[in-house]
Amino acid sequence: MSNDAYSEGDLRKTGMALKHDREWDYELDRIVDAIEERDATTVGLQFPEGLKRRAPAVADDLRALTEDVTFMISGQPCYGACDLDTFLMRRSDVFVHFGHSPMKESEKIIYVPLFSNVDPFPILEDAVDELQEGEVGLVTTAQHMNRFGEMVDWLEERGYEVQTRRGDERLTHEGQVLGCNYASADLPADQVLYVGGGKFHPLGLAMEHPEKTVVIADPVNNVVTIADTEKFMKQRFGAVHRAMDARTWGVIFCTKIGQGRWEQAEKILSENDDAYLVTMDEVTPDRLRNFDFDAFVNTGCPRITTDDGPRFHKPMLTPGEYEIAVGNKPLEELSFDTFHGTW
């Protein structure tokens, strides 16, 4: 991602950008225990983008607590649970992934969730002004999960009938959303309260549930907003329309854990002789620029498609949008692309 073109989905514009200089609990004791238990001599540490600058201090603390251990910091991009650095994982005796819920379980991996210490209740006070009485769905992101029960209680005390659910098996916690999965908002309520930083998650949530009002309570930037998908939908319709003239298609298969939708890619290939499979880990505009396809369909992370879409040199569609562009489905079926179930 280039420095001068932050997109809507860029974590650097979200709570992860650390507007408040929060302290996190890195659970050093748990890591040290694992190191000792396994006689580890190499330990890999992976941080999300917004926390990479904390890596040296965490490594220092761990060095002070251990002996003869080489700590290796992952320099791979990390925006979510999918971005597990499998190379470093293989090369480490113990591998620590900070800030995301588990995507792949392994003896070797320690997931440290990094809960936010920002108090969500002041902004909830503001958010209730935007809510109708009665039923409300409540969702949040991994780093606010530690206060989820309290938030439910807080709303119930104020007379709301709070609805929550654990989404599907892709989600670890009740009420949790991912950038690619909003199954925890599949609730009867007509309104959903999203508590968390940034636009990344709530925009996806609103796209997935266009029939609901999505109220965004952002405790990090201290603002309440209502999700507005109109600009976003216009962009998506624009991309689909431009792709309708495409003859050749690059079908992107993402090689990251949790992003490989092989059946979708294979189906497109089997039905379209002018479709070509392109495999890659990071899907970026620079990497695709040298390919001479008329359009792309991305079977990997849906947020790359929708959030970074305008930065690609050719139309970049989700698999559902592709079906519309090639005439298999009517334009009215345009919807947000999400990952459900396992991977």
Add this chain to the structure above:
Amino acid sequence: MSNDAYSEGDLRKTGMALKHDREWDYELDRIVDAIEERDATTVGLQFPEGLKRRAPAVADDLRALTEDVTFMISGQPCYGACDLDTFLMRRSDVFVHFGHSPMKESEKIIYVPLFSNVDPFPILEDAVDELQEGEVGLVTTAQHMNRFGEMVDWLEERGYEVQTRRGDERLTHEGQVLGCNYASADLPADQVLYVGGGKFHPLGLAMEHPEKTVVIADPVNNVVTIADTEKFMKQRFGAVHRAMDARTWGVIFCTKIGQGRWEQAEKILSENDDAYLVTMDEVTPDRLRNFDFDAFVNTGCPRITTDDGPRFHKPMLTPGEYEIAVGNKPLEELSFDTFHGTW
């Protein structure tokens, strides 16, 4: 690499950018033979950046010659022999890497060299005007190796005493240079004739051999120039000077095949408590921006350091330059970083 900031080492500014629309021999028969011999159902195809746009046509030709084979095109960045897409290789029954000499040998990998069909002799006519009589070293890149013998003969017919050698085990062919290895120019002659496109290789060659005159005969862009390292050296001295104030260091270990200089990285870590190991495959300014180190030392591809150096937000040094910056060596020892031997 962002679109608006091509660096000196960017292949898109070299012969690989296909100023002449050359035809290449993709050796389809050899590939089809391998597919049949191994009953392959999945075939991976990897092209250098400048040839990625040819990928669909090559896949089409192969599809016409085979049955029930899924062709997968690598979308990973590919600038050299180090950029082997090991993920796609593991997922393919047959894996074809176009345009570079072998970096790793495997039953499964077919290397297709892609020799240039540009005639080098017209530009050699011009180049001899810049050469002194007598001894001359001759070097070229992988894609002109097919005419190397003829070039030697051509120069000898004109009275030159032509010196050539195969470099070290990193190099496949006599007279071949890589962006990171100029051992084939370790010759007694005071002048070296480099035949090939772009600035990428000859600049490294001139840096490695500052005592020699390096004449560049570029048959692709049809120009003859003399390599000038002055601007380049100023940049390197500038980076070293800026890094002299650094307290914390990010020590980059590149995970690509052929780029892992673990001993160098480990040595720096063992001697400097303020040095932290960062592992990654692609080393780009974007990926390092979120790390809060005062300076970086790159043990991976030396061309990333020297060619892309000014684009990083903090000084980026070679291991040799690091030794100078921390005071272990005098400034006079600044030299070009190359990879010798095996990997």
